[in-house]
Each structure stands twice: as C-alpha cells, then as structure tokens.
Amino acid sequence: MATTTATVSISSSDLQPGNTLSINASSTLMQTGLTTGLEIMDMGASTATVAGGPDALHEALGTVDTANYMYLCNNATDDTFYLQVVLHDTVIGRLYAGDWMFTPWNMSDAAAEWAIEAEVGTCPYEYAFFKSTYTLPISTQGDASATGGGTLNP
Amino acid sequence: MALIPTLSIKDTTTFSDEINFSVTDSLTVTAPAQSLSTIIATNAGGSNIIVTDTGGAIVWLFVRHTGTTDGSTATTRQVDVEFTTHEGIARLSAEEWLFMPVSHAGASVGVQLQVNHASNVQMEYAYWTAAA
Numbered sequence: 471m472a473t474t475t476a477t478v479s480i481s482s483s484d485l486q487p488g489n490t491l492s493i494n495a496s497s498t499l500m501q502t503g504l505t506t507g508l509e510i511m512d513m514g515a516s517t518a519t520v521a522g523g524p525d526a527l528h529e530a531l532g533t534v535d536t537a538n539y540m541y542l543c544n545n546a547t548d549d550t551f552y553l554q555v556v557l558h559d560t561v562i563g564r565l566y567a568g569d570w571m572f573t574p575w576n577m578s579d580a581a582a583e584w585a586i587e588a589e590v591g592t593c594p595y596e597y598a599f600f601k602s603t604y605t606l607p608i609s610t611q612g613d614a615s616a617t618g619g620g621t622l623n624p
Numbered sequence: 625m626a627l628i629p630t631l632s633i634k635d636t637t638t639f640s641d642e643i644n645f646s647v648t649d650s651l652t653v654t655a656p657a658q659s660l661s662t663i664i665a666t667n668a669g670g671s672n673i674i675v676t677d678t679g680g681a682i683v684w685l686f687v688r689h690t691g692t693t694d695g696s697t698a699t700t701r702q703v704d705v706e707f708t709t710h711e712g713i714a715r716l717s718a719e720e721w722l723f724m725p726v727s728h729a730g731a732s733v734g735v736q737l738q739v740n741h742a743s744n745v746q747m748e749y750a751y752w753t754a755a756a
Binding site: 472473474475476477478479480481482483484485486491493495497498500504507508509511535537541543554555557560561562563564565566568569570571572573574575576578598 | 625626627628629630631632633634635636637638639643647649650651653657659660682686688700702707711712713714715716717718719720721722723724725726727728729750752754
C-alpha cells in the first residue's frame with residue numbers, strides 16, 4: 471500500500487518567554503476519502519524571473535474536489551527576492567528566499583490552477599505535487615486505433 | 625524572534641525509488657501572533673475568523689483539521705480555509721494541515737474557516753507575522 475507521510479515541525483526558542491515552541495503535525499496523504507495511496511507525483515525545478523512573467527506551475531486537470539497536495543520552495547539566496555503564489559486569479563501568498571509552503575489542494579474546479587511569478591530578482595524554485603487523479607492531455611497524434619489515425623510506431 | 629519550520633515528506637512504498645526529502649527554514653517573525661489555539665469551526669465563515677486583517681503583512685499560518693467535532697467525536701467534514709473576502713486558500717480534510725505565508729496581494733484582509741456542511745469541526749491553528 472502506497473503511503474506518503476508529510477510532517478511539519480515548527481519550533482522557536484525565543485518566541486515565548488520561558489517556553490520553547492514545538493509544534494509537530496504529521497499526516498498520511500490520503501486519496502479522496504480515507505484511502506491511502508497517492509500514486510501520481512510531479513516534481514520539478516525551474517527559475518522564475520521578473521521579465522518572464524507568471525509561470526503556470528500546475529493545471530487543475532484532475533477530478534474536481536479531490537485530495538492533492540502542493541509543496542513549493544523558493545531557492546533564491548538574496549533575501550529580497552520573492553515569488554507571488556497565485557491560485558487561479560487570487561494571490562494567496564508570498565515566498566521569500568529560502569521559504570517553503572505545503573498545502574492540500576482540492577482542485578476545486580478546472581480553473582483552480584497554480585501559478586507563480588517572481589516579483590523581485592531571479593528565483594530558482596522547486597515544487598512537488600502529490601495527486602489522486604490527473605487527466606492526461608489528448609494526444610496530438612490522434613487515435614492510433616482509428617482509420618486514418620496517427621501511428622505511434624510508423 | 626526566529627521561527628524554524630521543517631517539512632519532511634517520506635514514502636517508501638509507492639515507487640521503486642524512495643521519496644524522502646526534508647526542507648527547513650528560519651523565519652524572522654514579530655507581533656501580531658497567535659500561539660497554538662483551537663476553534664470550533666462552523667459553516668458560518670464570518671464567525672470563525674482566525675486571522676484578523678493583516679494590515680498587508682505576510683502571515684505565516686499553520687492550520688490543522690483535528691478530525692473531530694470537539695476533540696473527541698470523529699468527523700470527516702471538510703473545512704475551507706479562506707480569506708475574509710471569501711476567496712479560497714485550501715480545503716482541509718480530517719488530519720490534514722497546511723503551513724504557508726498568507727498574503728492577499730498585500731491587501732489587509734483576514735483568514736477564516738468555514739465547514740462545508742452544517743456541522744462543527746475542531747481546528748487547530750497558529751500564526752506569526754513576518755517581520756518587515
């Protein structure tokens with residue numbers, strides 16, 4: 471059984487006088503419902519530039535309202551460089567150099583795509599999507615089984 | 625004040641190659657902040673505001689679905705994390721969590737929780753404002 475586990479720990483020694491902050495949360499990444507076994511993962515790394523405009527990070531091509539998860543990290547080293555993180559047409563966050571985020575993503579509808587945009591500087595970034603479902607794009611070679619269709623191995 | 629978040633993702637069974645990575649960060653944060661707290665979320669988002677208007681600042685937000693209505697009674701009802709202007713950020717199922725820097729394009733809006741059913745869900749949350 472495929473089991474993917476995501477764990478976060480958040481700590482601080484100087485936030486609370488006389489008390490060390492230590493939050494720990496772990497969850498098994500589920501398919502929709504309570505079934506373990508996410509089977510699709512996309513990982514990648516690229517570079518976002520101000521001149522390059524927004525990058526479409528991931529389209530919402532799976533079944534709507536399903537269990538999926540998104541990880542993103544800005545690997546820039548200049549601490550003034552940041553990425554805007556956009557869910558469809560809503561800016562929801564800003565990742566500065568070295569910052570990361572992790573969130574469930576339910577693909578609420580076909581327009582619920584992720585995009586990022588470097589607002590300052592050049593930002594190398596890495597990402598991963600763990601998904602329950604994903605619909606592959608239609609082949610441009612057509613249906614190989616149909617008369618007149620494309621041939622995969624001519 | 626420094627906040628050290630670390631993410632670890634591990635999977636040894638799905639693929640022939642193990643997934644095992646970890647990333648950490650050091651965040652300089654300031655007030656306003658909210659230490660780890662709980663709230664019984666309902667389907668009236670305006671009654672479950674966990675971050676009041678940010679003043680345009682970036683807020684590091686941790687939210688976790690406890691999987692219960694009250695700390696003991698199990699529930700699988702999903703909970704939306706959304707801006708107080710109603711744009712969705714994420715939908716959390718039981719036991720799921722998120723950690724992210726929330727910023728509505730620099731606008732001064734808050735964050736609220738809304739159960740997508742007439743039901744209660746106990747949620748855990750904390751936030752810290754990023755130092756300018």
